[in-house]
Amino acid sequence: MTDTRQARPDASSRATLGKAADENFPVAPFFLPRAWRDDLMAVYGFARLVDDIGDGDLAPGGADARHLGVDPERAEDRLALLDAFEADLHRVFDGTPRHPLLRALQPTVRRCGLAPEPFLGLIAANRQDQLVRRYETYDDLLAYCELSANTVGRLVLGITGTGTPERIRRSDEICTALQIVEHLQDVAEDLGRDRIYLPAEDLKRFHVTEGDLARPTAGASVRALIAFEAERARTLLHAGTPLIGSVDGRLRLLLAGFTAGGLAALDAITDAGFDVLSGPPKATKPSLMRQAGAVLLRARKEG
Numbered sequence: 559m560t561d562t563r564q565a566r567p568d569a570s571s572r573a574t575l576g577k578a579a580d581e582n583f584p585v586a587p588f589f590l591p592r593a594w595r596d597d598l599m600a601v602y603g604f605a606r607l608v609d610d611i612g613d614g615d616l617a618p619g620g621a622d623a624r625h626l627g628v629d630p631e632r633a634e635d636r637l638a639l640l641d642a643f644e645a646d647l648h649r650v651f652d653g654t655p656r657h658p659l660l661r662a663l664q665p666t667v668r669r670c671g672l673a674p675e676p677f678l679g680l681i682a683a684n685r686q687d688q689l690v691r692r693y694e695t696y697d698d699l700l701a702y703c704e705l706s707a708n709t710v711g712r713l714v715l716g717i718t719g720t721g722t723p724e725r726i727r728r729s730d731e732i733c734t735a736l737q738i739v740e741h742l743q744d745v746a747e748d749l750g751r752d753r754i755y756l757p758a759e760d761l762k763r764f765h766v767t768e769g770d771l772a773r774p775t776a777g778a779s780v781r782a783l784i785a786f787e788a789e790r791a792r793t794l795l796h797a798g799t800p801l802i803g804s805v806d807g808r809l810r811l812l813l814a815g816f817t818a819g820g821l822a823a824l825d826a827i828t829d830a831g832f833d834v835l836s837g838p839p840k841a842t843k844p845s846l847m848r849q850a851g852a853v854l855l856r857a858r859k860e861g
Contacts (some may be wrong), residue, residue, distance in 0.1 A: 567603075570621040571658045574606050575599060582739065582841055583819025590808050597666040597717045603659040604647075605680055605710055611639045612684030613751065625657040636688055644681050647674065672716050676709035683709075687753065696757045696790075700734060707737035718809050728801035732813075735794035736820045742787055742827055743838040745771060756787065773835060781832040788824050788832065795820050796856075803857035814857065818849035825849070 567575065578585040578599070585602045586595040607622070609615075614636060616622045623633040626642040633639070649655040650664050651674055666672065683706035693699045711729035715721035741748065741755035748755060749771050761767070764783040771780065795817055802813045822841035830839040 567658050567662065568621060570617040570619065570625075571603065571662075573617040574610060574659065575603050577606055577610075578602055581819070582736070582823045583816045583846075587812065587815060590812060594717060594808075597670060598714070600659075600663045600666040601710070601713050601717065604663050604677060607657075607659050608640070608643060608680050608684050611636060611643060612687045622657070627656060637685065640681055640685050640688075644678070647677055647681065650677075666717065670717050670719070672713060676713050676716075679705040679709040691753045692758060693755060694758045696759070699738075699755060699757055702755075703734040703737045704730070707733040714812075718805075720805055720809065725801055725804060728798045728804075730798075731794045732798035732801065732817055732820070735791040735798065736816065738787060738791040738794070739820045739823045739827075742784055742791070742834055743823060743840075745784075745834045747838070756783065760786065771835065776833040776835045780835065784827065784832040784834055788827050791820065792824055795824075799853060799856050800860050802853060803860050810854070810857065814850050814853045815846075818846055818853050821849040821853070822846040 586598040588595075590598070610617075611622070614634075620630060620633050623630065623639060623642075626639060626646055628635075628639055628642050643657070646655045646657050646660050650660050650667055655661050655664060683702060686702065686705065690702075693702065708730040711733035712721065712726060715725060715729060738755075745754075745756070749768070754761075754768065754771065756766075756771075760783060764779050764786065766779050766783050770777060773780075776784065799817065802810055802817065805813065819841060822845040823839070825845045826839035826841050827834060830836075
């Protein structure tokens with residue numbers, strides 16, 4: 559069977575994969591074996607595309623809808639696109655997918671023995687985004703992160719053949735934290751989509767209204783709320799650090815990079831005085847490198 563990872567992606571797929579450069583952490587860094595890099599990018603392509611469908615951020619021109627067999631008149635219907643995408647995902651496991659990014663995913667799924675459930679979880683999270691726009695409690699948000707973020711960490715462990723119950727638990731902590739960090743960076747952007755991923759119970763606790771979140775800069779109450787949520791994320795990242803100490807070699811570097819990316823983004827949020835409304839604070843390369851060294855040192859001590 560031809561390895562479809564070698565096929566050239568079309569323009570819309572290249573645009574999707576190109577977004578990896580904008581993530582808080584390196585998705586498939588150069589120091590990994592070629593097979594891992596290919597597999598990680600295949601999973602990233604899936605995850606990025608399903609998020610872009612859910613957010614209405616697909617490349618212009620309608621190529622993705624055409625690949626999925628969605629009528630052009632329904633190309634803006636996100637739920638219809640997600641349904642078609644889910645149908646094409648099932649073809650990854652029992653047929654030939656239509657979308658180039660799913661065709662590229664098929665060799666990874668077969669070689670690594672990946673199950674459908676994590677992929678279906680990502681689709682479910684984006685379907686939920688169309689229906690649920692506010693989260694009442696922190697536990698409600700954690701349940702969303704279980705679908706939208708933790709599934710990705712489990713796929714990484716599946717690709718590298720390192721999944722155990724304890725590693726999955728630690729991975730879930732790191733991935734939930736990374737999702738919370740992304741939510742903090744994107745408060746203004748999410749509000750523009752009529753979504754708020756800050757728990758309503760926390761908004762009430764810090765006396766923050768939705769109107770406060772719509773301002774061009776954050777007031778004292780919003781900054782206090784963001785600082786509280788940032789500390790939650792930092793605590794989760796530190797709790798997940800034993801995962802990094804439990805693996806060796808280049809996988810340890812990869813997982814340290816993921817964790818350091820979250821910590822460096824939190825540093826950027828802190829340096830911005832927790833004002834995430836005037837623009838998403840972004841991690842700098844020096845901060846990322848500094849945090850990576852600290853994470854590796856901590857993992858060595860705890861491993």
